[in-house]
Amino acid sequence: MSTENEGTEVPPAPSAPPVPVDSPAASPQPSSAPQGGATTPPPPSTPPRVPGTPPQGPAAGPQSGEAAAGAAAPSGAAAGPAPHGSTASPVDGSWPPPAPPAMPASGGGWGAGYQQPAPARPSGRRGGLIAAVIVAALFAGGLGGGIGYTLAKNDDTGSTTVSVSDNGASQVKRDPNSIAGVAARALPSTVTIEAQGSNGRGGTGTGFVFDTQGHIITNNHVVADAVDGGRLTATFPDGKKYAAEVVGHAQGYDVAVIKLKDAPSSQLKPLPLGDSDKVAVGDQTIAIGAPFGLSNTVTTGIISAKNRPVASSDGSGESRASYMSALQTDASINPGNSGGPLLDARGAVIGINSAIQSANNGGFGSSGQSGSIGLGFAIPINQAKYVAQQLIKTGQPVYAKIGASVSLEESSSGAQITDQGVDGSDAVEPGGPADKAGLEPGDVITKLDDTVIDSGPTLIGEIWTHKPGDKVKITYKRDGVEHTTEVTLGSRVGDSD
Template identity: 75%
Template sequence: MTPLPPTPSGTPGDQRPEQDHLVHAGQAPAYAAAGSGGAPHGQGSGPEGAGAWPPPPPPATPSYADGGSGGTTGVWGAAYQQPEPKPRSGRGGLVAGILVAALVAGGLGGGLGYTLAKNNENGSSTTVSASDSGGSVKRDPGTVAGVAAKALPSTVTIEAASSSGEGGTGTGFVFDTQGHIVTNNHVVASAVDGGKLTATFPSGKRYDAEVVGHAQGYDVAVLKLKNAPNDLKPLTLGNSDKVAVGDSTIAIGAPFGLSNTVTTGIISAKNRPVASSDGSGSNAASYMSALQTDASINPGNSGGPLLDAQGNVIGINSAIQSSSNGGLGGTSQSGSIGLGFAIPINQAKYVAQELIKTGKPVYAKIGASVSLEEGTGGAQITRQGASGTDPVESGGPAAKAGLKPGDVITKLDDRVIDSGPTLIGEIWTHQPGDKVTVTYERDGKTHTVELTLASRTGDS
């Protein structure tokens, strides 16, 4: 799977398909990810036992195949050429008779058509006109139009550019009345070090913004508007834990740079493990236990709100599934295929509040490095930690619970763990200090222990 990239500036859209991988719906180019289908090959240990892997090479930059001006290849209005007259034969009379009959029939048909049309003008019309249409219709709060009308004024299109001018377009939404905007980390990553950020509301009002804090592992960032207006209306945050498969969803974003776009769908699945790399070669990765939706989400939607039928935010749109050969004109570029992924708002709310408070993310951890290899039947604790460190942190939660290198974690509470990235995503849905039950296998036997999650501050 591939995280959702934002739409790069100056291009119709930026999507980074990587075989059957996830593509970020937002801004940062060259994202790649491993979803529920399994982690990438190779092994390693993530930040504080999270797990990381060398990201794949950046996919090719997409391009449009428009077939030329107007997108057409045919020719209209070719001149008609009169055929050469043929020699008369003994059947000439028959041919002439057929032609006369055809002309008479044609004239008769035309006459009937004209007469019927004339009579219809004089008769009563069966056309029914609506008494109200367009803006004069009152739309109830529970309708899609009602939800969109209320939520759109609190969403923004984010343009981020690095100091060299490279960047793209993503989405965000108003988090509080102080001017904080929540979005994806990968939407603003290019502007973190000396870049430029702007946020534009549907009304056309545009504000400069700055990054308050960003969490690469969670893929969440918080901006603050400069000279923020005093009439901001934060979107209401829902409860993503209570979302059910089949619930209606509404997504708002700027797919391919088309700001203020509204799409609808349902919750297709919950707790989908999604892991993504930024492709920078830094081995940095993002993990989430995502809400899956079939609402149309495309590059540029990243950071935008995923709403329920009442207009409450239940997630932050972050990634889409994209096939390697899909796209326009056979190119590598492709759009929504009905598999979008959002960060649950309960997790994103906690992260955003920490970023506003301290400027740094806080991660829950068990204090063990896990393998990212496929086929381990769970999350296997590695024999060696990252950079020569111990695979089980001395004095950490895993060590206190008696976990050892080679143990395979198969469940966290009631969640089945099928890989290292799945374990990391599930751990990060919790907060430091939470008690969790870990089920693991050792020498063919199953064991269960309870441990208290520790914390790590920052992405380094």
């Protein structure tokens, strides 16, 4: 789900701690938030091959791309592995918890920066005709690739219109419940967000209309650079662009709300929100975003897993991380998709695309433009909706807490309450929820309600799916003996305390 500041990104990955596994209680994954492509992807090292022609030689164009950096995740960008080591983190929502170290992802590219070798000349007039057709096809393919590369390079700052005869294709009637029907309804309510900080750093991400007052939901890491004195714009698919401002942002949840300036209500059609608790593995998904700056891109897939523990860093170097119990999807998500809607088959929003798995570093991160490998992660909309409402109401996020610090060390046995809290404070807050429930330093929490807890970040992400005041059942081990207790979650306001 790669957090990239530039725009376009956490369960466990098989090769790095924590890595996505088949169990819902997998260790949290460091992830890369799929934000926007702040850098232009380079052309491929090997040119595309036309069927029936011999393999081509290496590309002649540039070979390397600069990694896109992001402020928090799915933006969408690559972040480091989930926090591990002997660091303690307040499960009560105390801030800032340690972030996973950023791990650069190698850049990828596409385009037509290469030369096609001349095909062998067949004998005879018929052979000559075939050769001419092949040459024409190769030329057309190279031209098309060149146009695509130019559009990506321009990062959607301009547009290209090509007039062709559709021979009545546009008159075809499509089922409103088909993917084409859902996309036609949802696209007018999505926006491509361009964020730029006062230092010039920024990138491209995605957002969608939340209400008719001009509020847009997106990822925190998409807009983080523009929070203090930066510049924000949101562009609709019809080309209309509006200036925007940040209403509120939540680093821990990786959710932000911006508000459009001077946007007429006729332009604002909120997307319907679904119920992420009722989503099932195998349900169809539709993702909309601006991967690598290619706005209004629609991809499809299914729900691959639920409740994936994900921990992602924004790649900014700050000691902050985002934790989520994510929806996993194989819909293609790339840098630039961050903040965009993940829809169900009816067109209702079930999640916010936030992070992606990076294949080359075994983890999640936000400092590179890794591409989709079919492992994307979205913040469940039930959680995102609650956070957005709090941000609109007060401008500050509200986190649920149990009032105890746990180890962020990689583990499979549970979340252990540390002997000492952050900065020498008490590991169990005196008079806090955990203290009232009888929890003590050294206890190892193994379950929260029916969810298996295998590490500290997993516990944090699961707690943050709840609201302050919720009652949860905690299963823990003390001296090898299993116990259960009920905890009434407390609250903490803001990202720093």
